Amino acid sequence: MLKVSNVLELMKNTPLVALRGRAVSKPRARLWAKLEMAMPGQMKDRVAFKMVTDAEASGVLRPGGVIVESSSGTMAEGLARVGCIKGYRVIIVTDPRIDVSTAAKLRALGAEILVVEKYHPTGGWQQSRLERLREVLRNTPGAYWPRQYESPSNPGAYVDQMAGELIEALGGENIAALVASVGSGGSLCGTSTGLKKRFPHIRSIAVDAVGSVQFNQPNSNRLQSGHGNSIIASNIDYRIIDEAHWLSDGEVFNGCRELARREGIFAGGSSGAVYVVASWVAEQFGPDKHVVCLLPDRGDRYGETIYSDEYMEKHHLMGQEAAAGPQRIRYGVDVAERWSYAPLPHDGSVPYHSPDVSLSSDITRELGL
Numbered sequence: 001m002l003k004v005s006n007v008l009e010l011m012k013n014t015p016l017v018a019l020r021g022r023a024v025s026k027p028r029a030r031l032w033a034k035l036e037m038a039m040p041g042q043m044k045d046r047v048a049f050k051m052v053t054d055a056e057a058s059g060v061l062r063p064g065g066v067i068v069e070s071s072s073g074t075m076a077e078g079l080a081r082v083g084c085i086k087g088y089r090v091i092i093v094t095d096p097r098i099d100v101s102t103a104a105k106l107r108a109l110g111a112e113i114l115v116v117e118k119y120h121p122t123g124g125w126q127q128s129r130l131e132r133l134r135e136v137l138r139n140t141p142g143a144y145w146p147r148q149y150e151s152p153s154n155p156g157a158y159v160d161q162m163a164g165e166l167i168e169a170l171g172g173e174n175i176a177a178l179v180a181s182v183g184s185g186g187s188l189c190g191t192s193t194g195l196k197k198r199f200p201h202i203r204s205i206a207v208d209a210v211g212s213v214q215f216n217q218p219n220s221n222r223l224q225s226g227h228g229n230s231i232i233a234s235n236i237d238y239r240i241i242d243e244a245h246w247l248s249d250g251e252v253f254n255g256c257r258e259l260a261r262r263e264g265i266f267a268g269g270s271s272g273a274v275y276v277v278a279s280w281v282a283e284q285f286g287p288d289k290h291v292v293c294l295l296p297d298r299g300d301r302y303g304e305t306i307y308s309d310e311y312m313e314k315h316h317l318m319g320q321e322a323a324a325g326p327q328r329i330r331y332g333v334d335v336a337e338r339w340s341y342a343p344l345p346h347d348g349s350v351p352y353h354s355p356d357v358s359l360s361s362d363i364t365r366e367l368g369l
């Protein structure tokens with residue numbers, strides 16, 4: 001039996017589970033899911049732990065100090081839990097979209113939650129949150145802001161640790177592809193960097209949302225959350241990503257339901273998206289290869305959305321399952337409306353992202369943070 005001295009020791013070594021793949025897929029390579037949702041606070045635990053320990057080591061965070069972050073999900077929970085065990089005050093700036101159970105969990109862990117009220121006319125909730133965060137930082141001398149979109153500690157949490165866990169679990173056998181969703185880019189880019197040291201030809205496959213700007217697509221409204229973004233996180237290292245996939249809300253939510261039905265894994269939206277793509281990717285390789293995917297969070301806080309028939313019907317998402325495979329589109333030229341994919345242009349012929357979207361580092365500069 002695993003015996004640990006506190007929950008911080010559970011923020012790594014997540015299980016690797018063999019998957020059957022979707023009903024419409026015929027995976028030939030062995031398909032594995034890394035259950036990041038099995039950590040006490042889900043996917044960002046290992047990131048929060050690394051950020052805080054790096055900040056302690058560099059002296060940015062002092063004993064009994066204050067951690068301030070803008071988040072409404074897994075990052076907030078990771079920081080709240082690490083702060084609770086290590087004795088830091090944690091302030092989370094969020095917006096009215098935060099769900100009841102996440103807010104309750106954060107409060108239970110001792111975090112203070114500040115909910116912004118005004119939607120910023122150009123920068124939306126993201127900008128409103130950053131402006132409030134700036135205020136808090138100004139009024140709290142010595143406070144530490146982890147900045148998951150920019151901090152090297154975010155991908156740094158994956159480079160050696162996650163890649164090492166995967167290589168060890170598969171006995172050093174060949175991993176042909178890694179499939180992961182992208183929000184800050186930390187998990188895909190950090191893990192790819194680590195795995196590429198051992199398997200230089202591994203394919204690094206990004207899963208994004210239709211309507212997200214991360215891979216040179218126009219911004220549009222979407223219901224899926226966790227992955228996808230309306231700004232570009234500086235932690236997305238485009239040079240190491242081989243291929244991007246985009247999925248619509250209906251494809252993602254129905255993918256979650258299929259993941260639960262076929263594999264017994266009750267997970268959040270990004271896991272459903274990853275499941276659809278990884279099942280197909282595993283068809284592209286032979287039986288002597290492994291395809292690994294990362295499943296970020298549990299399904300509990302999506303009971304009133306992804307797992308509610310009423311919600312699905314209201315948004316006309318019932319029956320919108322992903323096809324057996326994606327359609328190929330031209331990167332930066334065609335607009336994805338349903339499951340599509342494109343290889344990333346590494347010859348500079350097409351920009352990775354459109355020039356008129358802000359980078360996370362621009363926002364922090366603009367706000368003088």
Ligand SMILES: Cc1ncc(COP(=O)(O)O)c(C=O)c1O
Nearest residue numbers: 182183184185186187226270296
């Ligand atoms: C539920 C969920 N899925 C996926 C992601 C994307 O992961 P990353 O930030 O490592 O790109 C996040 C990021 O916050 C998330 O919370």
